[in-house]
Amino acid sequence: MKTLAIETSCDDTSLAIVSEENGNFQVEDILAYSQIQEHQKFGGVVPELASRLHSEKIIAILQSLGLERIKDVDFISVTTEPGLPGSLVVGKTVASLLGEFYQKEAVPVYHIWGHVFSILLERNIQDLKLPMVILTASGGHNDIYLIEDQSAQTPKKSDFPQWEYAGFKITKLGWTLDDAAGECFDKVSRMLGGPYPGGVWISEKARLGKPNPLVNFKRIFLAHEKYEFSFSGMKSQVSFLLEKLKKDGVELTEELICDIAYDFQEAVVEVLAKKLVQAAEEYGAQTLGLAGGVSANERISEVIHQLLDKKKLGISFLSPVKKLYSTDNGAMIGVAGLLAKR
Known part of the structure; x- marks a missing residue:
C-alpha cells in the first residue's frame, strides 16, 4: 500500500x-x-x-x-x-x-x-515488540502511552484514557499538568537570551556547560502523580535564579549561561527518562519508545540507555531513525x- x-x-x-x-x-x-x-x-x-x-x-x-x-x-x-x-x-x-x-x-x-508510530518509519513492524511504553514529548504535548495488542486483557482503569487504533490498544498513562517539556525549553531559551524555538540552542549550550555550585535545580517528580509531568516549576526556578544572580551582582557570563542550560537540561531529562523507564518496568514492556520533537535531544536517549543498562531490563529502545x-x-x-x- x-x-x-x-x-x-x-x-x-x-x-x-x-x-x-x-x-x-x-x-x-x-x-x-x-x-x-x-x-x-x-x-x-x-x-x-x-x-x-x-x-x-x-x-x-x-x-x-x-x-x-x-x-x-x-x-x-x-x-x-x-x-x-x-x-x-x-x-x-x-x-x-x-x-x-x-x-x-x-x-x-x-x-x-x-x-x-513514527518509530516504525524505515523499519519493519516486527521491530515493535508489544507491549510498548512510549513517551511523546514536544512543545505541545508530553505524554506516556502503553501500546498493546488489541486483544490484551489489561484491565481498563477509569482514570486512564484508552483508545483502539489499527489493531492496537492505546492507554494514556501520564501527561503534563501544565507546560510540555519542549515549551519549557523554548521559554528558558528566551530567558537566557536564546532564540525561538530553543531546544537545539539549549542543548548546544548544555554541551558546553558543567555542574556549578550556583546552579542546582530541583527535579520535579510529583510524588503523588506517578506518570504526570509539571515543567512550569522548572521555568520558575530558572527565572528565580536569574533574579537572584542579578540581585547579588553576579554577571551572567557565557560560561554561566552554559552551566544554567546544562543543569536545566539535566533536570528535565532526568524526570522524563526516569518516569518513562519506571512505566516500562511496571507494565512489563518489551519495547521502550521515544518520539516527538524532544526525542531529537541526544541527552535524553543517553540517559534512557543508562537507566536501562543499570536496571538490566533487556528492553529494546526505539526512537525515530532520523531527526x-x-x-x-x-x-x-x-x-x-x-x-x-x-
Missing part, C-alpha cells in the same frame, strides 16, 4: 509519500516548509499567520512532490486533530479536494498517533494512516 500524507497541524507544512510492503514502512519522498523564521520575531507561533502560510505554500509543495504521483497512491492520510484549527483546515481541505478529484479516500489521522521524523512531518502521518488501513 502507498499513501500521500499531509501534515499541517501547527507551523510545518509537510507532505510525504509513504509505502508499506510486508510490514516494511518506507518514505519514498518527503517535502516540507518550516515557518520558524516567520514566527521567530513574535517569540512563538501566531495561529493566524500559520494558517495563512500553510495556504500559501501547500500547493507549491504538492506540485514539487508531483501531482502525477497521486494517481499511484491508494489513499490520502491527513492530520485532523489536535492542532491549530486554522492550520488543520488547510490540510483537511486539500486532502478532501484531492480525494474527490483523484477518487482517493481521505483517511483522518490523529496527530499524536503519527508521533507514536526529521521526530518533529511534525508528513511521513509520520503516512505511517499512522497505513497502519489504520492494514
